[in-house]
Amino acid sequence: MNDPASPILETVDLVAGYAGRPALEGISVAIARGAQVAIVGPNGAGKSTLFKVLVGLIPASAGRVMINGEPARQQLRRVAYVPQREEVDWRFPVTVLDVVLMGRYGRLGWIRRPGQHDRDIARHCLDQLGMDALANRPIGQLSGGQQQRIFLARALTQEPDILLLDEPFAGVDAPTQETVLALLASFKSRGITMLVSTHDLPLATSRFELLMLLNRRLVAFGPPSTALNPDTLSATFGSQLLLYQDGERYFTVTDHCCPPPVQADAGRWGGEGSR
16 A cells, blocks of 8 residues: 555656757656646756656656656556647547547556446546537547647546646647646645646746746755745746846746736746746
């Protein structure tokens, strides 16, 4: 039986990269069960690489990943991963329900076919995301927001302990973002651990209890009130984010442009990194 007090996910001195070039260096972090973590950093920071290492899509060059105190490869059935939408071939001739049912194969194995119980779970997950009416629609006919919803529904059918979402709010409309956020908030009571990568710093600080600031190395990890300060933001975003302080208030402007700055109380921040 798993110890509720032990981390559900832990990386130790994790190193990974491509063609001999490191994308992650020395990442050591322990994630508690049921935690909701926003992973924030600029393009090239290693956010997607971290997720791919966690689910075994690319190997680690050094270090280790533990899930429930065991090597990650022995526990991958417990992890659901939603990649960025541009990584998916949306021309593939399958329906929405076909895609969502793929989430059941980790529990069924590749020999068994989904049964009625699996279909009922898939339809329930689609209904949670307002997509049940589109179950028979080809995926190539979906909007960006609809695409994001069906991949989240597929992840839910896995009945995961850990949910990894890579830039789930990029390019989606406001209703889809709010639907997804409300669903993610409901996972807290179900004990699902969530890691969500995003460029959106205001969203991360207002809707997630923990922040992981990443720029190839782990810059900071903790509640927004302790993880964010001028030093950690500079180390994460560098010149892509300008920070101003006026007494107890902070202002951020991105990309060296000059829109009205976003005001935030101490411990609450505005602005985001350049995409």
